[in-house]
Amino acid sequence: MRHLIDPMDLSVEDIDRLLDRADDIAENPEKYQEVCKHKKLATLFFEPSTRTRLSFEAAMLELGGSVLGFSSADSSSASKGESVADTARVVACYADIIAMRHPKEGAPYVASQFVDIPIINAGDGGHNHPTQTLTDLLTIRREKGRLNNFTIGFCGDLKFGRTVHSLIKALSRYENINYIMISPEELQIPEYLKKDVFEKKGILFRQVQKMEDVMPELDVIYMTRVQRERFFNEADYIRLKDSYILDTDKLKTAKKDLSILHPLPRVNEISVKVDKDPRACYFKQTLNGKHVRMALIMDLLGVSADEH
């Protein structure tokens, strides 16, 4: 693996290796604090995403490396009309690895065609966000102890949510997972996922409209935000909006060991009262994101703790 552009670039073995290392990083952070000494990560963020950028920067700093970069297109040469390929080639002269966020789909892939240093896709429009997928996989594995044999409910906007699509594709390679899609009809998962992933692999899934109906069955619930502007009419939004807000009432019928995930930022789709519930994993998920990015940076740079 030279670059990470698409979550499906990762084999199951790659994922296992990265998650194992992320676990070791969490347990033995001191082992890793100098593994990237004298290495530089460039964070090229052509659109703002403070959370992801800080996670990458914190990851590199905790590995003993340095960071440089920009956090919006306005502060880069893109504002002067420079191409992604040229920006990548220039930055490759200064840094050892690049994490790129871009509003246009495929921009990190273009960059990867022009440089010899590793490129990590840190989100390209509504297309891919592979390190979020790794974060989600690590969180499920840490919470459940496995990546198979469980029931997962995806709740909210399943049509436009790229984190949901990527996670479904990644999980489809693991066995015996029951998928329950909880969304209004307008926001169901796209046809291509039904055909190319579920039907092709013979995976059964259910589509329901209310999370209350399936809550007792779930081992994991992956929440996403339902935006008002996605609905065709106001009446439907008002009728359905509360069905996609997770609160302490709805959790009464849930399993004691349910894991609640959310890629964040949250608006109101998870009540703040749920934050105190031990089943809430979304802030742990953020920490997991840093650990798995540390593991990924090490992997792509070809460094290991044993050398230090």
Added chain:
Amino acid sequence: MNIDSIKNGIVLDHITAGRGMDIYKSLELDQLDCSVAIIKNVKSSKMGKKDIIKISDNFEVNFDVLGYIDPEITVCVIENGKVESKHKVELPKMIKNIAKCKNPRCITSVEQEIDHIFKLTDRENQVYRCIYCESKLKKN
């Protein structure tokens, strides 16, 4: 209707009826100085009807273009009035700058210098996807 046979050149046979003009435009045959004939709706025992294009000169045929537009085509090379060789075209695994990605969110929509490349992802259903944004290519 009679159209002279050619002495040296290329005959594109078994073109699906109605696609002759698409082939003509895509291969930029209007740029050639030699005679070019498009024969439409020729009776065919195998296809019912078909189009044929005759080009009275040697011409480097872009098989990827032909394969993408119409994988049923046969390319016949004519030398000294005889069929020297016949070649079947097939769906190309990759096409470059033959079609454009229509996804407004794709990087190709803003960076003009990038090649428009599509990969064959489903041979059975002839599905091509943009290598950058994975959008499905819709044939005209």
